[in-house]
Amino acid sequence: MITLTFAQKENIGFQYVLDQLQPNSPYGAQRVRELGPLQPGDRPELTRQLSNIQRTLDGEDTCQKALRQMLRVFMTVKDIRPTVLKCRETALNEIELFEVKCFLLRCGEIYPLFQEVQSVFQWEGVSLEDTSPALDLLDPEGSRVASFFIGDNRSPLLRSLRKDKRELEEQIRRLPAGDQREELQARRARVAAEEELEEIRVRKELSSALAPHVPAMLHNMDMIGEIDLTVEKARLAKRYGGVMPTLTRHALDMEDMVNPRLADLLRERNKSFTPVSIALERGAAVITGANMGGKSVAMKTIALNVLLTHCGFFPFAKRASCPLFDHMHIVSEDLESIDRGLSSFGGEIVRFNQVMRQLSDGFAFILLDEFARGTNPDEGAAIVQAVTRYLNGQNAITVLATHYDNVVQWGSAHYQVIGLKELDVERLQKELTNASDEMGMRLISQHMNYGLYRVEGRQDCPRDALNICRLLGMDPDIVKIIENIIDKP
Amino acid sequence: MKPTISTLIEPYRSISIIGMCKNAGKTTVLNRIIRELAGGGQRLALTSIGRDGEDKDLVTGTKKPGIYIREGTLVATASDLILRHCDVSREILAATGVSTPMGEVILLRARSDGSVQLAGPSATSQLARLREDFFQFGADVVLIDGALSRKTLCSRSVTEATILCTGASYNKNIDTVVEDTAYYCQLLTLPETEDGALRRATAELDDPRATVIAGEQGSWTLPAGLAVPDALRREEAAGACSIFFGGALTDFAVKPLIMSSEKLEGLTFVVRDSSKILLSPDNFQRLGRRGVDLRVLDNVNLVALAINPFSAYGYHFNKDELMARMEARVGLPVINAREDAI
Numbered sequence: 001m002i003t004l005t006f007a008q009k010e011n012i013g014f015q016y017v018l019d020q021l022q023p024n025s026p027y028g029a030q031r032v033r034e035l036g037p038l039q040p041g042d043r044p045e046l047t048r049q050l051s052n053i054q055r056t057l058d059g060e061d062t063c064q065k066a067l068r069q070m071l072r073v074f075m076t077v078k079d080i081r082p083t084v085l086k087c088r089e090t091a092l093n094e095i096e097l098f099e100v101k102c103f104l105l106r107c108g109e110i111y112p113l114f115q116e117v118q119s120v121f122q123w124e125g126v127s128l129e130d131t132s133p134a135l136d137l138l139d140p141e142g143s144r145v146a147s148f149f150i151g152d153n154r155s156p157l158l159r160s161l162r163k164d165k166r167e168l169e170e171q172i173r174r175l176p177a178g179d180q181r182e183e184l185q186a187r188r189a190r191v192a193a194e195e196e197l198e199e200i201r202v203r204k205e206l207s208s209a210l211a212p213h214v215p216a217m218l219h220n221m222d223m224i225g226e227i228d229l230t231v232e233k234a235r236l237a238k239r240y241g242g243v244m245p246t247l248t249r250h251a252l253d254m255e256d257m258v259n260p261r262l263a264d265l266l267r268e269r270n271k272s273f274t275p276v277s278i279a280l281e282r283g284a285a286v287i288t289g290a291n292m293g294g295k296s297v298a299m300k301t302i303a304l305n306v307l308l309t310h311c312g313f314f315p316f317a318k319r320a321s322c323p324l325f326d327h328m329h330i331v332s333e334d335l336e337s338i339d340r341g342l343s344s345f346g347g348e349i350v351r352f353n354q355v356m357r358q359l360s361d362g363f364a365f366i367l368l369d370e371f372a373r374g375t376n377p378d379e380g381a382a383i384v385q386a387v388t389r390y391l392n393g394q395n396a397i398t399v400l401a402t403h404y405d406n407v408v409q410w411g412s413a414h415y416q417v418i419g420l421k422e423l424d425v426e427r428l429q430k431e432l433t434n435a436s437d438e439m440g441m442r443l444i445s446q447h448m449n450y451g452l453y454r455v456e457g458r459q460d461c462p463r464d465a466l467n468i469c470r471l472l473g474m475d476p477d478i479v480k481i482i483e484n485i486i487d488k489p
Numbered sequence: 490m491k492p493t494i495s496t497l498i499e500p501y502r503s504i505s506i507i508g509m510c511k512n513a514g515k516t517t518v519l520n521r522i523i524r525e526l527a528g529g530g531q532r533l534a535l536t537s538i539g540r541d542g543e544d545k546d547l548v549t550g551t552k553k554p555g556i557y558i559r560e561g562t563l564v565a566t567a568s569d570l571i572l573r574h575c576d577v578s579r580e581i582l583a584a585t586g587v588s589t590p591m592g593e594v595i596l597l598r599a600r601s602d603g604s605v606q607l608a609g610p611s612a613t614s615q616l617a618r619l620r621e622d623f624f625q626f627g628a629d630v631v632l633i634d635g636a637l638s639r640k641t642l643c644s645r646s647v648t649e650a651t652i653l654c655t656g657a658s659y660n661k662n663i664d665t666v667v668e669d670t671a672y673y674c675q676l677l678t679l680p681e682t683e684d685g686a687l688r689r690a691t692a693e694l695d696d697p698r699a700t701v702i703a704g705e706q707g708s709w710t711l712p713a714g715l716a717v718p719d720a721l722r723r724e725e726a727a728g729a730c731s732i733f734f735g736g737a738l739t740d741f742a743v744k745p746l747i748m749s750s751e752k753l754e755g756l757t758f759v760v761r762d763s764s765k766i767l768l769s770p771d772n773f774q775r776l777g778r779r780g781v782d783l784r785v786l787d788n789v790n791l792v793a794l795a796i797n798p799f800s801a802y803g804y805h806f807n808k809d810e811l812m813a814r815m816e817a818r819v820g821l822p823v824i825n826a827r828e829d830a831i
Contacts, residue, residue, distance in 0.1 A: 078584075095568050095595055098581040149580035149600060162578060162601065169560075169602040173527070192576040192603065 002037040013261035026079035028228025037310035040324040049312035056234035059120040070113040091204035098148035104135040134213035242314030256318040274450040283412025284398040294450030295401035326362025332369035345374035364396035418449035495525035501650040505643040507635035513654040514797030514826040534563035534628035537607035567608040568592030577603030644787035656797030671818040676763040698736040704729035731757035754780030
């Protein structure tokens with residue numbers, strides 16, 4: 001089971017994606033509320049959901065008009081599931097029968113539109129039942145007007161009672177206030193009470209006649225929700241560039257992934273999101289980079305897109321292959337609760353232990369963001385090294401983001417944030433000579449490349465931290481001393 | 490020959506009935522309108538701001554008249570009341586989506602005569618929408634039964650005309666009944682402001698309860714904590730013509746102004762509607778004497794005053810005396826709600 005906390009979903013931007021869904025019907029809204037990751041055993045179901053998104057995207061242009069019309073009817077549908085279930089047990093009251101009739105009328109409008117749309121999309125496992133027999137029960141004259149009245153012709157007794165009542169009412173109308181009218185009022189009230197009893201009997205009869213149609217109605221409610229959600233997922237895929245993922249056994253390979261929350265945030269500031277690419281096999285991969293540089297962004301984007309795939313969304317990427325995991329764990333210091341009375345480091349270790357306990361039972365996806373950052377660098381480096389070595393041999397894909405250098409040789413792959421690597425630092429430094437601190441920060445973030453590149457073989461760790469010191473105008477004497485220390489450890 | 494209620498309301502398509510107190514005779518007036526309009530071929534629609542039509546007053550426990558409607562009348566009321574307390578044969582037309590403690594407000598058409606109880610929406614916007622729904626379903630006249638202390642909801646944005654009910658239940662002292670009713674009528678019918686710029690400025694307020702001073706230099710929203718008399722001495726307030734009070738205009742707020750030496754003459758005070766004026770009659774008059782012109786954004790088109798000389802608490806006034814004194818104090822047609830009551 002993949003269970004992430006709300007804070008984690010919020011943090012990686014999953015909640016943001018959910019919030020972008022705008023279901024048209026209450027049944028679609030319910031689907032969104034219940035949306036959760038599927039498991040490796042659900043591969044066929046996941047494949048079905050994903051392929052339905054692809055079918056929607058492929059067919060959309062062909063039947064846009066009918067689709068839009070159908071969604072508009074979705075908007076007018078009310079959630080009457082409890083009422084429909086109730087009619088199996090007891091007589092529905094007239095307002096409930098009215099609601100059922102309205103729902104059935106909507107189904108009647110949706111049905112032909114669905115046929116048209118479905119002939120293009122060919123959604124798998126999606127169907128609607130024709131509920132017109134149920135509607136005929138509530139609208140025997142076939143007027144298809146959206147109002148509900150227990151007509152006189154429902155029963156001879158009802159007809160005669162209403163006739164009696166009407167005669168009394170007409171007499172009452174003609175009389176001035178007084179005892180005689182009071183007496184007629186009382187008689188009328190007695191007939192009205194009898195009328196109500198007969199109406200109850202008719203409603204009972206109607207409700208039990210409706211009962212056999214309950215499964216068809218519930219089925220349609222489910223399907224309206226399903227269609228609604230599929231169309232919304234397709235809309236997001238189009239908006240943020242999603243792609244049909246290949247579901248693999250063990251390989252996780254995604255090219256140019258986007259994180260909608262961060263992308264939208266950056267767009268507001270007139271910046272753009274640098275897509276993240278990664279190709280991983282079973283084992284522990286390490287992402288390194290200087291402190292200003294996007295390791296966390298990469299981690300969140302990877303976590304988000306893996307989770308989205310498990311929830312039947314298209315991952316936001318140019319190309320995506322993703323295995324199905326039994327577990328997914330995110331260990332990140334800023335997400336660990338410190339109110340348990342532990343230091344942030346202690347909290348991380350407790351959380352990590354929980355992850356380890358589940359390791360034996362299934363294929364896991366583990367994200368460790370700046371693990372052991374909160375303790376002293378010597379021990380921290382040793383801990384991360386050991387964890388990397390250990391996890392590298394487990395049935396899991398692990399991604400570790402760290403700024404400890406001497407970890408990389410123990411991992412299965414090494415990714416590096418591009419950072420300032422491609423930059424002519426000396427030239428930029430000259431530009432910056434007279435710039436203010438604030439401008440320095442801005443220039444650095446402008447020139448910082450948050451993308452990842454794969455490091456092959458051994459390579460010196462980039463000196464981005466030192467470069468940042470230089471660019472921000474640190475005293476050259478100190479910079480010199482730093483260089484000496486780095487060169488002669 | 491006294492005019493009937495139906496002739497007084499004839500020009501209007503939406504009418505509200507409000508009361509000075511409980512048991513002022515609102516339902517009696519409503520029933521009278523229903524009766525007077527019956528047979529005229531007009532389709533009536535009814536709803537209420539509070540709850541109405543119950544046999545007994547749920548607060549005071551006194552007996553109350555029920556609402557008895559004719560076939561064809563449209564009614565908007567809460568679902569629980571339809572299911573338990575309405576004995577008309579009915580056709581359910583629509584669910585409004587407005588909820589009340591007694592269930593969703595449902596629109597129905599009476600398919601026979603009979604009793605109903607009313608409980609409708611309580612927000613102005615919902616009432617205005619419901620009124621339009623009624624018209625769509627073919628209503629000719631919409632009657633809204635207003636409840637106690639919901640005076641805001643009868644402004645002309647909701648109904649074109651209003652009938653005020655008052656009577657012996659308000660107070661044992663007939664002088665008090667007459668004076669308070671007259672004062673209340675005066676408040677309800679305060680003229681609307683014609684200052685378009687001020688209207689626009691109040692529509693754009695971030696804080697609807699802010700105070701705004703408007704004048705030759707445009708409008709200036711007072712920062713929180715700045716009292717009006719102090720603000721008037723500021724440079725920004727030079728050339729001020731009107732002051733808009735977004736919150737209530739209370740004795741507490743007005744007293745320092747009345748006592749101050751500021752020149753108030755020629756100033757217009759504007760409030761949203763008369764329900765925002767919580768002034769004693771004394772202070773109201775003092776403002777007038779200082780030359781302040783008091784106005785509202787939304788006023789009420791009061792077309793009649795209905796009096797009920799009988800109190801629900803066991804005493805009554807002389808009906809002719811009450812009628813004569815009311816007519817002398819109020820420039821409105823006065824009707825005895827209980828005259829040839831149904």
